[in-house]
Amino acid sequence: QQQVKQSPQSLIVQKGGISIINCAYENTAFDYFPWYQQFPGKGPALLIAIRPDVSEKKEGRFTISFNKSAKQFSLHIMDSQPGDSATYFCAASDNFNKFYFGSGTKLNVKP
Amino acid sequence: NAGVTQTPKFQVLKTGQSMTLQCAQDMNHEYMSWYRQDPGMGLRLIHYSVGAGITDQGEVPNGYNVSRSTTEDFPLRLLSAAPSQTSVYFCASSYRRNTEAFFGQGTRLTVV
Numbered sequence: 001q002q003q004v005k006q007s008p009q010s011l012i013v014q015k016g017g018i019s020i021i022n023c024a025y026e027n028t029a030f031d032y033f034p035w036y037q038q039f040p041g042k043g044p045a046l047l048i049a050i051r052p053d054v055s056e057k058k059e060g061r062f063t064i065s066f067n068k069s070a071k072q073f074s075l076h077i078m079d080s081q082p083g084d085s086a087t088y089f090c091a092a093s094d095n096f097n098k099f100y101f102g103s104g105t106k107l108n109v110k111p
Numbered sequence: 112n113a114g115v116t117q118t119p120k121f122q123v124l125k126t127g128q129s130m131t132l133q134c135a136q137d138m139n140h141e142y143m144s145w146y147r148q149d150p151g152m153g154l155r156l157i158h159y160s161v162g163a164g165i166t167d168q169g170e171v172p173n174g175y176n177v178s179r180s181t182t183e184d185f186p187l188r189l190l191s192a193a194p195s196q197t198s199v200y201f202c203a204s205s206y207r208r209n210t211e212a213f214f215g216q217g218t219r220l221t222v223v
Contacts, residue, residue: 006153032209043115043201043214044154051209089153097142097161097208098169101153 003027004092006102014110019077021105023090026071030092035064035075036101038087047088048075080109113137117202117215124192124222132187132218134202142205143185144169144212145177147198154201160185161208192222 006023013019023033034049050057050064050073057064063076077084090102118133136143141162146154146169156169158177166177174196176188185204189196199219203212 002153004153009151034211041216043203043216045214046211049211091154093209095208096159096167097144097205098156098159099144099146099154099212100156100170101146103151103153 002103003100004090004102006090006105008105009103010106010108012108012110013080015080015082017080017109019075019080019084019107019109021075021088021090021107022072023074023092023102024070024072025092025100027092027094027100028071029094030100031095032093033064033066033073034091034093034099035062036089036091038089038104044089077107080107082109082111085109115202115204115213115215117200117218119218120216121219122221124189124220126192126194126222128192130189130192132189132200132202132220134185134187134215135183136185136202136204136213137183138204138206138213139182140204140206140213141182142208142212143179144203145175145185145187146201146203147171147196148201148217149198157187157200189220194222196220197222 036044038044144159145157160179
């Protein structure tokens with residue numbers, strides 16, 4: 001059973017639009033929620049992360065919204081650019097630093 | 112500062128063969144992990160380590176062994192390769208619990 005469920009599987013957005021990717025989890029012991037960006041042939045790289053004591057974190061065009069009661073969190077990419085085209089993974093980790101990843105969202109930003 | 116280095120980048124094995132995937136980091140990170148990435152399944156944790164001499168199982172440990180004799184190195188051993196182990200393998204390290212994990216470039220393994 002997948003610990004972190006991610007949707008959608010793929011997403012097409014026009015340049016300048018907003019990309020939204022959603023994740024949900026069940027384990028209330030998770031206490032760190034990062035988002036990773038992966039380009040083809042490369043390893044994932046940290047994009048932005050949040051801890052459950054805040055409801056929102058913004059870094060440039062990237063924002064995480066976190067809803068602890070609903071056990072959901074989402075990534076918003078504002079003013080999406082073709083260079084943002086990549087696969088995005090949400091993740092959650094527990095007390096033992098064990099990371100559980102979502103299944104990934106392939107984002108395609110059309111010029 | 113090379114970060115996380117994985118070798119080899121590509122490998123083809125025959126069913127039943129054994130091999131070791133190498134992972135080394137030069138950032139003095141205590142936490143190291145191995146993941147496999149399969150289409151539509153994200154990354155799944157195989158084994159992890161919270162320091163030299165300490166390892167534990169992740170979600171999908173069967174068929175794999177690890178050891179951590181030094182802070183820098185965390186090799187992953189496939190005991191008897193099976194086609195189901197065809198995947199892309201990533202090693203990651205982080206400085207402490209729940210901080211940024213740095214990933215290597217990956218090893219693409221095909222078992223025939």
